[in-house]
Amino acid sequence: MPSNAGPAQDDKHAAPPLPAPLAVPVADSHTHLDMQSGTVEEGLAKAASVGVTTVVQVGCDLAGSRWAAETAAAHDGVHAAVALHPNEAPRIVHGDPDGWSRQGARVAGGDAALDDALAEIDRLAALAQVKGVGETGLDYFRTGPEGKEAQERSFRAHIEIAKRHGKALVIHDRDAHADVLRVLKEEGAPERTVFHCYSGDADMAEICAREGYYMSFAGNVTFKNAQNLRDALAVAPAELILVETDAPFLTPAPYRGRPNAPYLIPVTVRAMAAVRGTDEDTLATALAANTARAFGY
Numbered sequence: 264m265p266s267n268a269g270p271a272q273d274d275k276h277a278a279p280p281l282p283a284p285l286a287v288p289v290a291d292s293h294t295h296l297d298m299q300s301g302t303v304e305e306g307l308a309k310a311a312s313v314g315v316t317t318v319v320q321v322g323c324d325l326a327g328s329r330w331a332a333e334t335a336a337a338h339d340g341v342h343a344a345v346a347l348h349p350n351e352a353p354r355i356v357h358g359d360p361d362g363w364s365r366q367g368a369r370v371a372g373g374d375a376a377l378d379d380a381l382a383e384i385d386r387l388a389a390l391a392q393v394k395g396v397g398e399t400g401l402d403y404f405r406t407g408p409e410g411k412e413a414q415e416r417s418f419r420a421h422i423e424i425a426k427r428h429g430k431a432l433v434i435h436d437r438d439a440h441a442d443v444l445r446v447l448k449e450e451g452a453p454e455r456t457v458f459h460c461y462s463g464d465a466d467m468a469e470i471c472a473r474e475g476y477y478m479s480f481a482g483n484v485t486f487k488n489a490q491n492l493r494d495a496l497a498v499a500p501a502e503l504i505l506v507e508t509d510a511p512f513l514t515p516a517p518y519r520g521r522p523n524a525p526y527l528i529p530v531t532v533r534a535m536a537a538v539r540g541t542d543e544d545t546l547a548t549a550l551a552a553n554t555a556r557a558f559g560y
């Protein structure tokens with residue numbers, strides 16, 4: 264379905280309208296173009312028209328990671344991150360038909376299948392246009408106790424891959440703060456580590472700040488019930504803050520529930536500027552510099 268063919272704007276499923284452009288261009292530090300409607304070119308052009316000139320395209324499984332690398336090679340404004348998502352690793356070991364990519368079903372493959380998949384991620388991580396290894400980490404919300412072992416083994420392997428290739432590590436942490444921080448400590452975090460869709464509170468933000476971890480805020484920082492995220496954003500050091508869409512998920516208010524895409528980054532940037540009591544251009548300047556430094560482009 265073309266993204267511009269939606270029904271009227273008051274339809275709660277329609278794409279939200281274009282926000283006013285940012286004067287200072289920024290990057291969407293984490294997006295999934297392969298899960299959004301319309302072509303890549305349309306999505307990038309729409310984003311660039313409001314000052315979102317760079318995106319980090321994140322792979323969640325092998326097919327998605329290969330696609331991220333190909334897409335980054337084909338477009339100047341796109342960088343890639345490659346990984347097996349924390350919910351993907353247990354699926355590879357135990358099997359689950361509900362995969363991430365459009366390629367569909369897979370069969371249970373045991374530990375050897377996970378090793379094979381990690382070897383392919385390792386190969387992709389060596390490519391110049393691949394700037395990050397992730398999203399990896401721990402997700403105790405979607406994966407039950409039976410998947411914990413595979414998830415942690417995969418997380419540790421991704422940390423090692425990121426360090427060996429000198430790439431940024433992109434962390435997915437859902438309901439697993441303490442264990443994510445523990446594993447990072449045990450393995451030794453890469454020089455550049457990004458908590459994507461930062462979901463901790465202000466206390467955890469102080470820990471991240473001490474460790475030099477980047478905190479990337481998504482549209483949920485605008486949600487009414489997310490005061491803990493705004494408290495974290497308020498205390499996070501200016502040089503460690505990033506912004507992302509995680510599109511098609513987490514559409515910022517007032518468009519919650521409608522399809523998200525990189526062109527909506529200005530909505531989140533403005534909400535973040537209000538939380539930090541800073542002006543939009545100052546924040547955008549910092550966000551642009553931080554994302555380039557975090558991903559090394």
Ligand SMILES: [Zn+2]
Pocket residue numbers: 398435436459460
């Ligand atoms: Zn995630």
Ligand SMILES: [Zn+2]
Pocket residue numbers: 293295321398509
């Ligand atoms: Zn994501």
